[in-house]
Amino acid sequence: MGSKTTAAEVLVPDKKSPMYDRGxxxxxxxxxxxxxxxxxxxxxxxxxxxxxxxVDKLKSRDMRYIIDSMAAKIDGRxxxxxxVSVILATxxxxxxxxxxxxxxxxxxxxxxxxxxxxxxxxxxxNTFIVSNITKHYWAExxxxxxxxxxxxxxxxxxxxxxxxxxTVDLNIDSNTARGDTxxxxxxxxxxxxxxxxxxxxxxxxxxxAKEFKSYxxxxxxxxxxxxxxxxxxxxxxxxxxGMYLNDFVAPDIASQIIEGNxxxxxxxxxxxxNQNGEIMDLVYRVTKSTDWKLVFQIPRRESISILSTxxxxxGIGSFISLVLIIFIFYYISHRIANPFxxxxxxxxEMEKQVSERTQELSEKNQKIMDSIDYAQRIQESILPxxxxxxxxxxxxxxxxxxxxxxxxxxxxxxxxxxxxxxxxVADCTGHGVPGAFMTMAVNSILSHIVDEICDNPAVIIxxxxxxxxxxxxxxxxxxxxxxGLDIGICYVEDKKRLVFAGAKxxxxxxxxxxxxxxxxxxxxxxxxxxxxDLEFVNNEWKIExxxxxxxxxxxxxxxNGGQRxxxxxxxxxxxxxxxxGEKNLAQxxxxxxxxxxxxxxxxxxxxxxxxxxxxx
Amino acid sequence: MEKLYIESTxxxxxxxxxPVINQMYIKGQSYPENAFKFYEPIFAWVDExxxxxxQEVLVEIYFHMPYVNTSSSKCLMMLLEKLDxxxxxxxxxxxxxxxxxxxxxxxxxxxxxxxxxTVPFEINPVEENS
Numbered sequence: 001m002g003s004k005t006t007a008a009e010v011l012v013p014d015k016k017s018p019m020y021d022r023g024x025x026x027x028x029x030x031x032x033x034x035x036x037x038x039x040x041x042x043x044x045x046x047x048x049x050x051x052x053x054x055v056d057k058l059k060s061r062d063m064r065y066i067i068d069s070m071a072a073k074i075d076g077r078x079x080x081x082x083x084v085s086v087i088l089a090t091x092x093x094x095x096x097x098x099x100x101x102x103x104x105x106x107x108x109x110x111x112x113x114x115x116x117x118x119x120x121x122x123x124x125x126n127t128f129i130v131s132n133i134t135k136h137y138w139a140e141x142x143x144x145x146x147x148x149x150x151x152x153x154x155x156x157x158x159x160x161x162x163x164x165x166x167t168v169d170l171n172i173d174s175n176t177a178r179g180d181t182x183x184x185x186x187x188x189x190x191x192x193x194x195x196x197x198x199x200x201x202x203x204x205x206x207x208x209a210k211e212f213k214s215y216x217x218x219x220x221x222x223x224x225x226x227x228x229x230x231x232x233x234x235x236x237x238x239x240x241x242g243m244y245l246n247d248f249v250a251p252d253i254a255s256q257i258i259e260g261n262x263x264x265x266x267x268x269x270x271x272x273x274n275q276n277g278e279i280m281d282l283v284y285r286v287t288k289s290t291d292w293k294l295v296f297q298i299p300r301r302e303s304i305s306i307l308s309t310x311x312x313x314x315g316i317g318s319f320i321s322l323v324l325i326i327f328i329f330y331y332i333s334h335r336i337a338n339p340f341x342x343x344x345x346x347x348x349e350m351e352k353q354v355s356e357r358t359q360e361l362s363e364k365n366q367k368i369m370d371s372i373d374y375a376q377r378i379q380e381s382i383l384p385x386x387x388x389x390x391x392x393x394x395x396x397x398x399x400x401x402x403x404x405x406x407x408x409x410x411x412x413x414x415x416x417x418x419x420x421x422x423x424x425v426a427d428c429t430g431h432g433v434p435g436a437f438m439t440m441a442v443n444s445i446l447s448h449i450v451d452e453i454c455d456n457p458a459v460i461i462x463x464x465x466x467x468x469x470x471x472x473x474x475x476x477x478x479x480x481x482x483x484g485l486d487i488g489i490c491y492v493e494d495k496k497r498l499v500f501a502g503a504k505x506x507x508x509x510x511x512x513x514x515x516x517x518x519x520x521x522x523x524x525x526x527x528x529x530x531x532x533d534l535e536f537v538n539n540e541w542k543i544e545x546x547x548x549x550x551x552x553x554x555x556x557x558x559x560n561g562g563q564r565x566x567x568x569x570x571x572x573x574x575x576x577x578x579x580x581g582e583k584n585l586a587q588x589x590x591x592x593x594x595x596x597x598x599x600x601x602x603x604x605x606x607x608x609x610x611x612x613x614x615x616x
Numbered sequence: 617m618e619k620l621y622i623e624s625t626x627x628x629x630x631x632x633x634x635p636v637i638n639q640m641y642i643k644g645q646s647y648p649e650n651a652f653k654f655y656e657p658i659f660a661w662v663d664e665x666x667x668x669x670x671q672e673v674l675v676e677i678y679f680h681m682p683y684v685n686t687s688s689s690k691c692l693m694m695l696l697e698k699l700d701x702x703x704x705x706x707x708x709x710x711x712x713x714x715x716x717x718x719x720x721x722x723x724x725x726x727x728x729x730x731x732x733x734t735v736p737f738e739i740n741p742v743e744e745n746s
Binding site: 427429430431482486522524527529554557558560564565566567569570571606607 | 645647649652682683685686687690694716718719720721722724728731
């Protein structure tokens with residue numbers, strides 16, 4: 001028992017905690033993996049979708065919008081300059097002044113004031129009136145800055161403009177040193193069909209270049225205005241002006257842009273990978289008012305740089321979810337596992353208690369058994385020893401089987417003198433320890449009576465009745481305790497004469513095949529209700545050689561068993577005795593035991609059993 | 617008055633005492649460790665029952681007990697004596713004892729009871745088919 005308990009105690013904690021922890025950890029890890037996977041998957045998918053959408057939007061809308069806006073700005077500025085130039089060219093006062101060869105002072109003041117005002121009020125870097133009559137070059141602020149000469153190549157623009165006959169024309173003068181490009185609008189002034197002057201305005205695109213910056217889409221993006229040779233005229237970066245498109249984009253892409261379909265007003269999109277392996281998105285279009293092209297390019301990396309926040313957010317989201325999940329799982333598994341844990345602890349506690357109680361019980365039981373063992377030794381010590389019995393009988397046997405190791409049955413013998421002896425079998429009410437108490441008292445009373453009074457069985461029983469009553473029923477209040485006994489006593493004289501008296505115990509005598517059942521009296525003795533005046537009868541028996549006598553308590557005949565679980569009964573005992581023939585008493589004892597064991601089978605013993613057989 | 621019903625156990629009989637139909641029924645073996653404790657409430661019931669018993673009504677007591685140990689038989693005797701007294705006091709009481717034909721000890725037990733009583737006591741063997 002003890003070793004078993006220790007084994008269980010060692011086993012339980014060993015097995016339990018790691019088992020529990022491993023399970024929880026497994027669940028947490030699995031859940032984390034699943035959730036990280038799903039976050040990564042959804043993030044990746046949404047990242048890809050968003051990237052595609054962003055790139056698509058960039059190409060189809062944002063870049064086009066930028067480039068269209070810039071083109072419109074440039075075109076608008078130039079168109080306005082054209083209009084201004086044409087208005088100046090058709091001003092009748094100015095025409096008249098030029099046609100008069102600049103002689104009219106009043107008109108001259110007007111014309112000079114006019115160009116100065118235009119330059120000042122409409123933000124043109126230059127305004128001019130160049131007369132074909134006087135070849136005078138009048139600039140803003142009434143300055144006469146040059147006289148046109150056909151021999152001067154710098155004045156070629158003037159003469160070619162006159163000869164072209166175009167109402168309005170465009171002349172670009174890029175000044176690389178100043179990092180600026182000037183656009184001159186030349187309008188032909190006619191007086192009655194004859195060209196008299198070229199007038200116009202000059203404007204710088206520097207202002208527009210400033211606007212490029214406002215459209216800047218990213219650190220690495222470029223917006224260029226390039227001419228038919230691929231030369232960059234405008235860029236938000238001054239150092240790039242004057243350089244060529246080839247310097248920045250792959251030559252095949254550059255030539256594709258330069259030689260591309262000029263007539264189309266639609267922006268063209270190109271995607272290419274540069275020498276650094278970066279994907280570049282490029283959009284270009286032609287301007288309406290010039291054959292220049294606007295080119296806008298941006299590295300893909302940069303345009304989708306906003307998406308990197310999605311990456312970062314997904315990362316942060318995964319991390320936070322991870323922490324939360326671990327926490328929640330840990331918490332939940334703790335909360336869920338706790339009752340389980342408690343149940344284990346409880347069952348362990350109960351197991352412990354049970355084993356303790358079992359231990360306690362087994363200790364108590366051991367104590368009781370020890371005590372009963374001792375009681376048995378005491379009870380056995382009052383029973384007559386075998387050497388005394390050997391002296392009394394030629395042969396005898398005794399079956400003494402208390403149901404609970406000690407019991408209410410006992411046998412008693414006394415050799416009074418050389419020729420006289422007494423033998424008795426008594427059955428006190430109760431079994432076990434209570435029965436044993438009775439036997440101790442009755443045994444002692446019986447010995448007293450025989451010692452002090454007489455050896456007459458009937459008298460002994462009558463006296464025993466009185467004395468037991470006196471001894472056991474002194475306390476009237478406990479009326480329910482009513483104990484007594486059955487007894488059968490034989491007095492034997494000279495091995496010739498036997499006198500038997502019984503109180504509910506009979507004497508069986510075997511003579512040859514015959515069995516004589518000497519009943520004795522039917523009343524038990526010693527009970528509260530037993531009358532003090534009970535009288536008992538002595539039965540005389542002349543002993544013949546071979547007579548065998550049997551005294552037994554009711555335990556033997558009352559033992560249940562057999563097919564119907566009835567008591568063994570007198571009939572079977574009778575048959576047993578008569579069947580013994582010439583068998584000696586040791587054999588007969590065996591026969592009694594065999595019959596009993598065979599009859600009771602697996603049934604427990606019902607009562608204390610005593611059988612005494614003897615012969616003279 | 618309430619009915620008295622006690623279920624049988626391996627060592628105690630089934631008790632079914634019905635004051636309405638005036639029948640008492642005891643069936644089963646009786647060998648409890650403490651017979652007085654078992655029979656005490658039964659005595660109490662019987663005392664109360666006899667107290668309120670009407671003169672004209674016939675009370676029948678059925679016994680069917682294959683085995684009765686010594687202390688139980690003392691208790692049964694006390695029970696029967698209570699009924700005997702009632703009978704002697706003029707009340708109508710009838711004891712019917714049944715035993716299985718083969719069970720001689722049960723019959724002997726009944727006969728021993730009968731000898732000490734004046735109340736009408738019928739002992740009937742029954743075929744063993746239970």
